[in-house]
Amino acid sequence: MRKHRAKVRENASYRPGPGAVRPGCSCAPSHTEWSAMPTDPRSLMYLRFARPSLSRTVALALTCITLVACGGVDTGASSSSELPVAQADPTLNAKLPDKIREAGVITVALDVAYPPMEYFDTDGKTMIGLDLDFGRAVAQVLGVEIEFTNLAFPSILTSLQGNRFDMTITAITDTPERRDVVTFVDYLSTSGNVLVAKGNPKGIADFTTLCGRPVGVQAGTTQLADAERRQAACAAAGKPPITLSTFQTNDAANLALSSGRVDAVYSQSIVNTYVMAQAPTTYEVVGEELNKTPIGIAIMKDKTRLIEAVQGAVQKLMDDGIYAKILAKWHLESRAIPTATINGGQ
Incomplete structure (x- = not known):
């Protein structure tokens, strides 16, 4: 053997891109980042x-x-x-x-x-x-x-x-x-869930309250397809559709959220859990987990x-x-x- x-x-x-620095720090990146x-x-x-x-x-x-506090977080x-x-x-x-x-x-x-x-x-x-x-x-x-x-x-x-x-x-x-x-x-x-700015300044309660709002989502993802399917609920309620803004990467969508260009980001729950653990004062999740599915090893x-x-x-x-x-x-x-x-x- x-x-x-x-x-x-x-x-x-x-x-990958160049190294990042930790928020509020001039120090070099640590292993925990x-x-x-x-x-x-x-x-x-x-x-x-x-x-x-x-x-x-x-x-x-x-x-x-x-997504790391200045003192570092054990990831x-x-x-x-x-x-x-x-x-x-x-x-x-x-x-x-x-x-x-x-x-x-x-x-x-x-x-x-x-x-x-x-x-x-x-x-x-x-x-x-x-x-x-x-x-x-x-x-x-x-x-x-x-x-x-x-x-x-x-x-x-x-x-x-x-x-x-x-x-x-x-x-x-x-x-x-x-x-x-x-x-x-x-x-x-x-599953998927909705990420918003800390404190939820836009007052988003769940996915149904996103009708008529700008929402960021990564192109070609399960979340994009799911969000498009959920547009029917907005129409049924007589509300305007969600304005879906697609991004090549989820980091770009999060940047749009932090800069106020979108009100929320719809992405993967595993990642949002990790994001919030690293930046508890920057983001939070609202509403329930959606579209629950397994993850698997894929083989022909x-x-x-x-x-x-x-x-x-x-x-x-x-x-x-x-x-x-x-x-x-x-x-x-x-x-x-x-x-x-x-x-x-x-």
Whole structure:
């Protein structure tokens, strides 16, 4: 059995911005600060929850209003060495496709622009986040190495179809439309919610009060499609439609919120929880969580042996308690699911 290690490749054309400074500080960024990089807009074919790639360039434009307090906040963005090493399971290793088992490595595509799920550490090169820790643990159970490649999100499913990668672990939501192409091994639950300025100066109570208001949302995301569907409720109530302003990145939408160009931002609940933890005096969430869906590891439907092996590995991590430790490290215990379902249990 090969000794497990995680190899990381990086798309050289897809790089993070310069370092940010902490609000109210002239100091250099600390390890606790989370970074990301701008991403291309998502096509509707590859709908995904809005990714708040809070780029450090945007953070500077906000005059040091970033998502970290001056004293720093422990985001769990340290080495995965603090997590227990999962024990390899020879039975699950034997279920792997021969090509993967013989090579001793599983290849994973991910879009490193979505803290706390995956993003670049302050060195601008090291990939960190829940998905990387989780992917390493899955590989440990399977008894293989893992190789992560950073890829723009709209290219990921196409790359899976072209057999460039074995799977993707990149906080991709498990939707019926995507199941036509891939099979999901679910490992988290998520939803969308509405982010407003701290103190809610516009008096937004829930999604229905957004009729006639400017709302920011990342292009090509599940939130955009959901917001467009909710326009019917405004019409039924005799109210003007929501003015949807789309942005290439969620950080741009948040910048529009902080500058008053939009009254709210509709984005992913996992990210908004993280945003509020880092900037409790800047943002808050209003209303209920909407459009609840699972997040899963996506694998081409015809790779049945790989799907079975990965599902077994995820379930073993859940049973052994390592799954809970990974979620606790990233403060996402509330997003846990009890079993490694396939396609949302459908």
